Every structure is written in structure tokens, then in C-alpha cells.
Amino acid sequence: MDIRVQQAPFDLGAEANAFAARQSGMGAVVTFTGIVRDLGGDLSAMEIEHYPGMTEKALHAIADEAANRWQIGDALILHRHGRLAPDEMIMMVATASRHRADAFQAAEFLMDFLKSRAPFWKKEVTDAGADWVAARDEDEDALTRW
Amino acid sequence: MDVLYFAWVRERIGHPKDRIASTPATVMDLVEELRAREDRYAVAFADLSALRVAVDQELRDFDAPLSGAREVAFFPPMTGG
Numbered sequence: 319m320d321i322r323v324q325q326a327p328f329d330l331g332a333e334a335n336a337f338a339a340r341q342s343g344m345g346a347v348v349t350f351t352g353i354v355r356d357l358g359g360d361l362s363a364m365e366i367e368h369y370p371g372m373t374e375k376a377l378h379a380i381a382d383e384a385a386n387r388w389q390i391g392d393a394l395i396l397h398r399h400g401r402l403a404p405d406e407m408i409m410m411v412a413t414a415s416r417h418r419a420d421a422f423q424a425a426e427f428l429m430d431f432l433k434s435r436a437p438f439w440k441k442e443v444t445d446a447g448a449d450w451v452a453a454r455d456e457d458e459d460a461l462t463r464w
Numbered sequence: 465m466d467v468l469y470f471a472w473v474r475e476r477i478g479h480p481k482d483r484i485a486s487t488p489a490t491v492m493d494l495v496e497e498l499r500a501r502e503d504r505y506a507v508a509f510a511d512l513s514a515l516r517v518a519v520d521q522e523l524r525d526f527d528a529p530l531s532g533a534r535e536v537a538f539f540p541p542m543t544g545g
Contacts, residue, residue, distance in 0.1 A: 352545050367471055369537060372521035397544065409545060429545055437518070437537075438544035439471035450472050453541030 319385070319393050321377045323368060325400040330410060337394050337412045344391045346418040348425045350411050356404040360445045366399040366408065369437035373397075380431045384413070387427065387464075388420040395428060397438065430460045465530070467494070469508075470539035473515065476508040491517050491526045494536060509538075516541055 320337070330351055338347045354364045381393045394412040402408060411428045415421040432438075440451040467482045474480050488494040495512070498505045509515070512526060518537040519528055530536065 369468070369470055369518070369521070369539070372518055372537070375521055433545035434542050435523070436544040437470065437539065437542050439540065440543045441471070450540065451543045453543050458541075 319378065319381045320395070321374060321381060322394075322396045323370075323373050323377070324396070324398060327398070328396055328407065328410065330407060333394070333396065333410060334412060337392070337414070341391055341414045343416065344414040345416050346421040347412060347414045348418070348421040350425050350429055352408040352410070354402050354404050354406050354408055358444060361404050361442055362445070363443040364402045364404075364406075364408070365441040365443060365448070366402065367439045367441070368397075368399045372437050376436045377432065380428060380435060383431070384424040384427050388415065388424040389417075390415045390420055390424045393424065393428065395432065397432070397436070399438070427464055430457075430464065433457045434461065465533060466535045467498070468535065468537040470537065472540055473508050473538050477504055488530055490530055491519065491524065491528050491536065494530060495526065514540060 334349050341347065377395050381395060384390060384393060390413050392414045397409040411425050413421040413424040413428070415424070434453060434457045441448055442451060465484055467484055469477050469480055486497060488497055495509050499509050515538055517524055517526060519530065519533050520535055
């Protein structure tokens with residue numbers, strides 16, 4: 319398991335290649351990347367706050383739970399914090415498994431849980447001011463399917 | 465015991481951390497103590513359904529006991545990913 323919380327940008331290609339290269343006997347690697355989107359057309363930045371210490375513990379717990387439920391050989395969670403511009407990458411997950419179903423499902427599970435169970439908070443800075451992003455009921459509901 | 469605030473809870477209270485000397489029995493007792501401090505605390509803790517709490521970096525309910533706890537954190541629902 320590779321869990322990283324960092325301010326610096328990451329290179330998706332390099333991370334995906336390095337993750338795939340260190341696997342052995344895995345037939346499938348799935349990656350997901352989250353990107354800062356500008357829905358209203360006036361977003362100047364996304365500020366991401368987190369709870370140092372708890373964040374890492376929560377991400378490890380989520381990754382461990384995924385490894386209990388699916389046959390995955392490895393998982394990567396990389397999440398940024400600080401001030402990000404539109405179109406910058408916020409985070410990525412990667413999972414590796416012998417067959418693709420486990421890697422896909424484990425990646426979706428990681429995403430669903432880190433959206434509402436890992437202590438990150440997003441604030442959108444627009445021309446009109448800065449607002450905390452509200453948690454969506456759908457994100458909470460998504461947990462019930464697991 | 466350290467009490468930490470994040471996101472809009474931190475902004476409403478005006479600082480990221482308090483150190484308290486008292487020993488509240490539960491999270492709810494701590495909330496009542498903080499509410500009584502000043503208006504900005506009362507405002508931040510007005511609607512508990514809008515808040516989440518972690519005790520020693522684990523998510524807990526508001527009726528959770530605090531015996532032996534070193535760190536309690538209050539924050540809005542999380543928006544990672």
C-alpha cells in the first residue's frame with residue numbers, strides 16, 4: 319500500500335508506470351484521477367484543507383478494507399492539499415489485481431470512501447468569493463452499496 | 465486535551481485549536497462547554513447535524529466518551545476525492 323498526502327503536483331503517467339512496474343503476477347491495473355473542474359466558468363482556485371495525521375490513518379484504513387474485500391495485490395492513494403488551479407490534478411488511486419473486476423471494484427470503493435470518510439475539505443474560490451463545497455447526499459448514499 | 469477545528473468551523477471560531485483543562489465526560493459535554501464560551505462558539509456549534517467529530521483521529525458520535533482522549537476535532541462533512 320502506498321499512501322501519500324502532499325501539496326506538490328504529481329505526474330500521473332510516471333506514477334501509473336511506477337505502480338504497474340512494481341507489480342508481479344497482476345493482470346490488471348486500474349487508475350482513477352480527480353481533476354479540479356470549473357463548472358461555473360469563474361473558478362480561480364480550489365483550496366484543499368486536511369487533518370494531518372488523521373488523513374493518513376483514514377486512508378490506510380480505507381485501503382486495508384479494500385484489500386480485505388477484494389483480491390488486490392497493491393493499492394496507491396495520492397491526494398493533494400493546498401491551493402490548486404482549475405484543471406490541475408487533485409488526487410489519484412491505483413489498484414492492481416490478477417483479474418480486472420477486483421481492481422475496478424476496489425478502485426471505486428476507495429473513491430467512494432475517501433470522498434466522505436477521509437478528512438479533506440474543499441473550498442472554491444470564484445469571482446464572487448470563497449465557499450466551502452458542501453458534502454453531497456449522493457456521496458453518503460454511495461457508501462451503502464458496499 | 466487539544467480541541468481542533470477545520471474548514472468553516474475553524475473560520476467561524478477564528479482559530480484552529482484550543483487547549484482545555486477541564487475533563488468533559490462525553491463529546492456532547494465538551495460541546496456544551498464550548499457553546500457557553502462565546503457567541504462565535506455557539507454559532508459554530510448551533511447545528512450539530514452539520515458537524516462531524518473525531519476523537520483521537522477516529523470518527524465518533526457526539527455521545528462518545530472522552531475518558532483518556534488527547535485530541536478532539538470538529539469539522540463539517542468531508543469532501544475529499
